[in-house]
Amino acid sequence: MLFFLSFVVFLIGLYCVVIRKNLLKMVMGIVIMEYAVNFFLILLGYRMGGVAPIVTEEAKVAKFVDPLPQAMVLTAIVISIATLAFIVAICIRIYQRYHTFDVTEIRRLKG
Amino acid sequence: MNIIPLFIGLPLGAAFVLALLGKAKEVISDVLINLVTFLLAILSVVLLTFLKDNGIFVYTMGKWFPPKGINLVLDGLSVLMLVVINWIAFFATLYSVSYMRRFTAKAKFYSLFALMLAGMNGVVLTGDFFNLFVFLEIASIASYALVAFGVEAEELEAAFKYMVMSSVASILVLFSVGLLYGLTGSLNMADIGGIIQGKKNLLLSFSLVLFLAGFGLKAAIVPFHAWLPDAHPSAPAPISAMLSGVLIKALGIYTIMRVFFNVYGMNLQLSWVFMILGIVSMVAGGILALRQRDFKRLLAYSSISQIGYIMIGLGCGNYWGLLGALFHLFNHATFKSLLFLNSGAVEYSTGTRKLEEMGGLSKVMPVTGATSTIGSLSISGIPPFNGFWSKLFIIIGLVQAERFTLAVLTVLVSVLTLAYYLKVQRFAFFGTLKERWSKIKEVPGIMCASMIILAVVCIGTGVLFYPLMKVVLEPAVAVLQEGTKYSALILGG
Numbered sequence: 001m002l003f004f005l006s007f008v009v010f011l012i013g014l015y016c017v018v019i020r021k022n023l024l025k026m027v028m029g030i031v032i033m034e035y036a037v038n039f040f041l042i043l044l045g046y047r048m049g050g051v052a053p054i055v056t057e058e059a060k061v062a063k064f065v066d067p068l069p070q071a072m073v074l075t076a077i078v079i080s081i082a083t084l085a086f087i088v089a090i091c092i093r094i095y096q097r098y099h100t101f102d103v104t105e106i107r108r109l110k111g
Numbered sequence: 112m113n114i115i116p117l118f119i120g121l122p123l124g125a126a127f128v129l130a131l132l133g134k135a136k137e138v139i140s141d142v143l144i145n146l147v148t149f150l151l152a153i154l155s156v157v158l159l160t161f162l163k164d165n166g167i168f169v170y171t172m173g174k175w176f177p178p179k180g181i182n183l184v185l186d187g188l189s190v191l192m193l194v195v196i197n198w199i200a201f202f203a204t205l206y207s208v209s210y211m212r213r214f215t216a217k218a219k220f221y222s223l224f225a226l227m228l229a230g231m232n233g234v235v236l237t238g239d240f241f242n243l244f245v246f247l248e249i250a251s252i253a254s255y256a257l258v259a260f261g262v263e264a265e266e267l268e269a270a271f272k273y274m275v276m277s278s279v280a281s282i283l284v285l286f287s288v289g290l291l292y293g294l295t296g297s298l299n300m301a302d303i304g305g306i307i308q309g310k311k312n313l314l315l316s317f318s319l320v321l322f323l324a325g326f327g328l329k330a331a332i333v334p335f336h337a338w339l340p341d342a343h344p345s346a347p348a349p350i351s352a353m354l355s356g357v358l359i360k361a362l363g364i365y366t367i368m369r370v371f372f373n374v375y376g377m378n379l380q381l382s383w384v385f386m387i388l389g390i391v392s393m394v395a396g397g398i399l400a401l402r403q404r405d406f407k408r409l410l411a412y413s414s415i416s417q418i419g420y421i422m423i424g425l426g427c428g429n430y431w432g433l434l435g436a437l438f439h440l441f442n443h444a445t446f447k448s449l450l451f452l453n454s455g456a457v458e459y460s461t462g463t464r465k466l467e468e469m470g471g472l473s474k475v476m477p478v479t480g481a482t483s484t485i486g487s488l489s490i491s492g493i494p495p496f497n498g499f500w501s502k503l504f505i506i507i508g509l510v511q512a513e514r515f516t517l518a519v520l521t522v523l524v525s526v527l528t529l530a531y532y533l534k535v536q537r538f539a540f541f542g543t544l545k546e547r548w549s550k551i552k553e554v555p556g557i558m559c560a561s562m563i564i565l566a567v568v569c570i571g572t573g574v575l576f577y578p579l580m581k582v583v584l585e586p587a588v589a590v591l592q593e594g595t596k597y598s599a600l601i602l603g604g
Contacts, residue, residue, distance in 0.1 A: 010286070017279060026275055033282045037289060044293045069292065072241055076285060079248045083278055086252060090259060090271050097264040108265050109341045 002043055010036035023091050023101045034080045038073045045069035114154055115170045115183050118193065118232040121147055126225035132218045140218040141208045144225060148201040155193040162190050162586065169601055177602060178302035184238040184601060187586025191437060192235040192365050194583065195444045199357050200228050202561040203349040206452055209555040210348060210459060220260060227253035231361040238601060240288045240298045247284065247362055251277050254358055257350045258342050269345035276338040280328035287321035290314055301601035304374040308595055322370050330363020332422060333392035336415050344407035348455020351407060355414045356448035360440055364421055373597035377428055385426030390517060393419025397527040406454045406464045406539065409531060416524065417443045423517065424505040432508025433588045439501035446489040446498060449565040453483040456554045457539065471544030475551050478559045480540040482566040487536055489569045491529035497573040
């Protein structure tokens with residue numbers, strides 16, 4: 001059920017990227033998609049009633065959650081922050097040149 | 112062979128050193144980056160000879176053995192890509208020494224260039240899906256910044272378009288990696304390949320579709336091509352040469368080959384999908400290129416068309432088709448880089464990219480004129496240049512697979528290619544020299560040098576295609592033909 005929810009969030013993000021005309025809203029769409037995928041990865045590693053995967057005396061018998069997707073999500077978050085910072089910087093420069101955030105007015109390239 | 116991590120470490124280290132060199136003299140960064148790319152180009156040839164003697168080699172990072180640890184895999188296909196990437200990178204940096212004087216912040220340019228190089232080398236070497244994603248993103252983010260390097264209005268627009276599409280592609284790839292992890296509990300390509308063999312599963316097919324869309328976006332195959340004709344012409348010329356010549360192949364075509372041939376395994380439906388995508392890209396790219404008036408934009412559309420050839424060759428699936436596809440990949444890297452460097456040289460001297468405004472440039476720029484003629488003839492498949500052989504192999508492959516209609520279409524698109532490159536030659540280099548261009552000079556010697564070397568490579572691989580085929584291409588074809596035995600080869604060895 002939660003997996004399905006993450007897919008729905010993913011589709012909302014995709015919708016946002018494809019349909020919206022404002023540059024910043026497109027950027028938000030990308031961020032929503034990234035969050036949906038991160039959410040999905042975290043869910044993959046989740047075990048019902050699991051504990052943090054650190055070996056201690058009392059945790060030896062307990063179920064661990066899978067740590068690998070968590071490490072993957074951390075990496076993915078770092079990458080997405082780099083992308084986000086750069087894409088917002090590009091948006092600011094575009095605004096300085098075109099004085100608009102509307103993609104339908106930013107079309108000097110064609111052919 | 113413990114020099115394999117150098118392909119990632121050396122450019123990555125150079126990128127950080129170069130970023131610190133912002134205030135230092137330009138000469139230092141020029142020398143440093145050229146030294147690094149030249150060293151890597153030489154090392155790639157060393158690896159080629161090593162592979163020939165010793166066979167497939169798996170490097171385990173930090174002695175964590177696969178499937179738990181991350182491994183770097185050196186096989187025929189990786190080494191082919193390494194040779195292409197690092198040599199083209201060397202020519203591009205050599206060219207940048209003069210060309211990039213027009214821009215400020217040359218050291219930062221080199222730094223981004225080195226990051227992109229590290230990302231691409233990582234993509235072709237890694238044997239781990241998540242690692243593949245990370246390197247994919249390193250190369251992509253560096254390339255976004257390089258496309259926007261001039262910070263003019265058009266460049267920013269192109270960079271934004273490219274970034275949005277390419278970020279979506281990366282997210283699709285990550286989603287698919289997550290799905291595969293959920294299904295198999297592993298991230299190692301060889302391990303996953305072994306586990307999913309012979310299984311049929313809806314989610315598995317879904318992950319396959321996500322990979323095809325993600326890597327297809329990176330490779331600019333036709334339904335996903337919209338970003339390429341904007342992004343590639345907007346970048347500075349050496350970067351256009353890298354993007355069109357190498358990046359779309361390393362991030363798109365190579366990953367498609369590795370994932371579909373070695374992990375999922377080819378089947379008839381997939382080969383049809385490849386062929387249909389290929390034929391659509393080939394025809395659409397060619398027709399759109401014909402009506403372009405901007406030199407670099409025409410070259411960008413031509414890239415889409417040539418990527419279509421590679422996809423068709425892969426779709427054939429038999430020996431000649433695969434050989435043709437890989438040979439065309441190699442050739443396209445050489446002549447498309449050469450043509451983009453030519454367009455950069457024309458822009459450097461005349462300041463324009465519009466074909467109508469040029470004319471008779473051969474008289475004042477003999478080196479650029481001659482090398483661009485060689486590049487144009489190669490890409491249109493005129494014997495004895497290298498493009499002829501690769502197209503011939505693809506057509507032989509298609510005939511063997513009994514796809515005669517596709518073979519005829521391939522020949523027709525080749526004629527179309529000749530048509531639009533003749534247009535370039537006719538408008539830009541032949542004809543009468545216009546009054547306003549009579550004072551311009553040939554570009555500096557170092558730019559000429561890298562163009563001449565690439566032109567010589569075009570002729571050389573055309574004439575001596577047989578040894579190249581035996582030494583470089585056949586091991587790569589063998590990797591693709593082994594298909595899903597990849598898993599056993601990596602984990603067993």
